[in-house]
Amino acid sequence: MKKILSIHQKPEWTAYVKNALHYDFYHTWYYHSLDSSGVAILFVFEENEDYIAFPLLRRQIPNSEFFDFTSVYGYAGPISNKNFRDLDDGLMERFKTSFLEFLAAGKNVTVFSRLHPFFDQQFLMEKFSGIHSNGKTVAIDLTTTIETQRAGYRKSVKEKIRRLRKKEYEVHLSTDLNDAKIFAKIYAENMRRIGARENYLFDEAYFVNLLTADEFDTKLFLVFKDNHAISGAIVVCTNEIMQVHLLATLDAYLFDSPAKLLTDEITVIGRKLGYKYFNLGGGVNFKEDKLFGWKKGFSDLCYEFNSWRYIANDDLYNSLVIEKSLDLDSTVDFFPLYRISEVAS
Structure with missing residues (x-):
């Protein structure tokens, strides 16, 4: 079952975080409530007693009807009531399917999330493409x-x-x-x-x-x-x-x-x-x-510190990059590339 919790659902958000096997303050409702750079959501996929919860910030892409997701400042990524090494493979596959359906239904182009170096999140994120090495902590x-x-x-x-x-x-x-x-x-x-x-x-x-x-x-x-x-x-x-x-x-x-x-x-x-x-x-x-x-x-x-850089819609992503007069083959370490001018300005 899929749930999308908003920042207005503090008790539910807090319960999923507190019941996770591993979490950090970056995952909490309170820390997300301090961030005004996007609209905070907690994507939850659960089956029986097991669940995966993924906190993100949704942002509108300027001058468009489309959106993308990013994470709060710090080490975030998905959390679960079990170690990701021990989660049922079928559950993780179904999480992937549900999350991709969610992205497609909401006109979402990309997802960027910093992952937590102490947790085993890569066992889940490897179901997708887009794990990027960011060095070490x-x-x-x-x-x-x-x-x-x-x-x-x-x-x-x-x-x-x-x-x-x-x-x-x-x-x-x-x-x-x-x-x-x-x-x-x-x-x-x-x-x-x-x-x-x-x-x-x-x-x-x-x-x-x-x-x-x-x-x-x-x-x-x-x-x-x-x-x-x-x-x-x-x-x-x-x-x-x-x-x-x-x-x-x-x-x-x-x-x-x-x-x-x-x-x-x-x-x-x-x-x-x-x-x-x-x-x-x-x-x-x-x-x-x-x-x-x-x-x-x-x-x-x-x-090892990794980030997840996922393109949900390749055609839209490419058009947004080209619209900014940027090179699709650029080796600049920035994602999503179409937002690089926001940092430079």
């Missing part, structure tokens, strides 16, 4: 001892953390919602420095909403120097996983790299709270760049 294993973890740090990371402690940088786990305003200012300065796109310019209310959400546990860590907060991170904790959602440092303190001490201290607290993994994420656009190398300084534990 870096994680720290919190089930080891802190001594084993730190022994795996790059030498330069160990030395930098030692110097930061000597300079009396301190990391605090905030319990005051008013500190969201402090982090918002640090984050805004960081975004201006790197020239971030508008959809990454979150305001204070966004951080307050995350910190007060009841479907996951959001923590605000701040680094202080001389009693002033100069760096911080929003870390979201769901089930066994801690995720760095957002991290920022004031320009004047970038040289000291206080985020290295911050990362180390988060793992100390994470262990005490019983989490098993601290996911640091990947590089910019998930490339193995300088940021990825920075994260690798803490751990060699990497997970």
Whole structure:
């Protein structure tokens, strides 16, 4: 049986997420309610006690009567009450048929979804075409001892953390919602420095909403120097996983790299709270760049990160790309290609 839940059906959405074997805060109703870039839906296919649920954002394609789907910022993709490795193959095939019928009936051209590196979603998505390798994410294993973890740090990371402690940088786990305003200012300065796109310019209310959400546990860590907060991170904790959602440092303190001490201290607290993994994420656009190398300084534990890029209607897709005077054979790593000008503008 197929269901399409809207963002107005919070209890039903939340029940499917909570009953999933594996899920992250990116799948929750609350996180989707914060995203205004599209109309959030939860596509559900279920048979007896088993189900597959797929959260997506539906967007109208400008100057057309057609639509496409994307995922929220972060690691999303489908979830189920069972590991995808163990799901009945027939159920997955019938999910595929139902989902494709849904796409065809709604004038939908493409689907883009970031997949979760810790889950086995590829066992389902391989039923379709369009799995795309986006590189790797870096994680720290919190089930080891802190001594084993730190022994795996790059030498330069160990030395930098030692110097930061000597300079009396301190990391605090905030319990005051008013500190969201402090982090918002640090984050805004960081975004201006790197020239971030508008959809990454979150305001204070966004951080307050995350910190007060009841479907996951959001923590605000701040680094202080001389009693002033100069760096911080929003870390979201769901089930066994801690995720760095957002991290920022004031320009004047970038040289000291206080985020290295911050990362180390988060793992100390994470262990005490019983989490098993601290996911640091990947590089910019998930490339193995300088940021990825920075994260690798803490751990060699990497997970494959994939996205799903599916064309539901080839003819429409091609016409939309040509309409934008773009090359159908372009090797630019962007999907769907007909939306690339929206990012460039």
